[in-house]
Amino acid sequence: MAFGTNIRTFFDGRWHEGDIAVMKAADHGIWQGSSVFDGARYFEGIAPDLDAHCARLNRSAEALMIEPSMAADEITAIVREGLKAYGKDQPVYIRPMYWAIHGSDLGVAPAAGATGFAISLEEVAMPPAEKATTLTTTSFRRPVLADNVCNAKAGCLYPNNARMLVEAQRKGFGNALVQDAMGNVAESATANVFMVRDGVVFTPIANGTFLSGLTRARHIANLRADGVEVVEAVLTLEDFRAADEVFLSGNFAKVTPVSAFDDRRYGDNPVTKRVRALYWDWAHSAEARAAAAA
Numbered sequence: 001m002a003f004g005t006n007i008r009t010f011f012d013g014r015w016h017e018g019d020i021a022v023m024k025a026a027d028h029g030i031w032q033g034s035s036v037f038d039g040a041r042y043f044e045g046i047a048p049d050l051d052a053h054c055a056r057l058n059r060s061a062e063a064l065m066i067e068p069s070m071a072a073d074e075i076t077a078i079v080r081e082g083l084k085a086y087g088k089d090q091p092v093y094i095r096p097m098y099w100a101i102h103g104s105d106l107g108v109a110p111a112a113g114a115t116g117f118a119i120s121l122e123e124v125a126m127p128p129a130e131k132a133t134t135l136t137t138t139s140f141r142r143p144v145l146a147d148n149v150c151n152a153k154a155g156c157l158y159p160n161n162a163r164m165l166v167e168a169q170r171k172g173f174g175n176a177l178v179q180d181a182m183g184n185v186a187e188s189a190t191a192n193v194f195m196v197r198d199g200v201v202f203t204p205i206a207n208g209t210f211l212s213g214l215t216r217a218r219h220i221a222n223l224r225a226d227g228v229e230v231v232e233a234v235l236t237l238e239d240f241r242a243a244d245e246v247f248l249s250g251n252f253a254k255v256t257p258v259s260a261f262d263d264r265r266y267g268d269n270p271v272t273k274r275v276r277a278l279y280w281d282w283a284h285s286a287e288a289r290a291a292a293a294a
Helices: 050-063 072-083 155-170 214-225 237-241 270-293
Strands: 005-011 014-017 035-037 040-042 092-100 115-123 133-137 175-179 185-188 192-197 200-204 230-233 245-249 256-261
Touching: 005 072, 035 050, 035 155, 040 050, 050 072, 050 092, 050 214, 072 092, 072 115, 155 175, 175 237, 185 192, 185 200, 185 237, 192 214, 192 237, 192 270, 200 214, 214 230, 214 245, 214 270, 245 270
Parallel strands: 133 175, 133 256, 200 230
Antiparallel strands: 005 014, 005 115, 035 092, 040 092, 092 115, 175 185, 192 200, 192 245, 245 256
């Protein structure tokens, strides 16, 4: 079931109106979980880092032993063609995806050579800048590369995230602050996480247990270019309880303020607002540069 409206689907070499069927019951991706996707955003007439998201899709496919069938720049061009059907005031969630069609002799491993490919465009509103969430702890943890494909944006990873999110929401919170196998903070159930203390921005160091996001990297670069100290470090739950601000970073909302972690409440979040303003300025200027170079 889609969570957006005004859906367009690229499949079998052309764009289709609506949410059409693209997988068969015997496809390896549907019964063995060999599927990957990426998410990008179109809003205010721009699609920041679209090329980087399409390139990561191919890296994710390779991590799951799925053979990419499209070059990243080809995917980018197809997405941009599909976006022509939307206006600047129609925010879109962009989701290119691969899945394996055939399995090996034993069925478990994906077989090389046959790969399903589709792109889903859904009109989904950007969350308002002031819309904050709350965090709590979860009993579930992020896996490590030795037991799961943490280096890919893979569909098979998301049931674990769903358990975290549902557990947090049943406790009355909006999201979960998730630990890695060592008990250090990794991310939230749905996005990367940052904290601010004494004017310094901290984020968990990318240790292979979570996907270090493209938007996360943009925030780090933007803040440092603006003269703000950003530290990637090993962080604990207690570090977040002692923080002045906490915010989430992900493609879907770009920046999400956090108003509370359990019973710890945060204030006006000036750095979080600065991060959002820096991102919007960068996104519009990057799109302008790309258009000028085209």
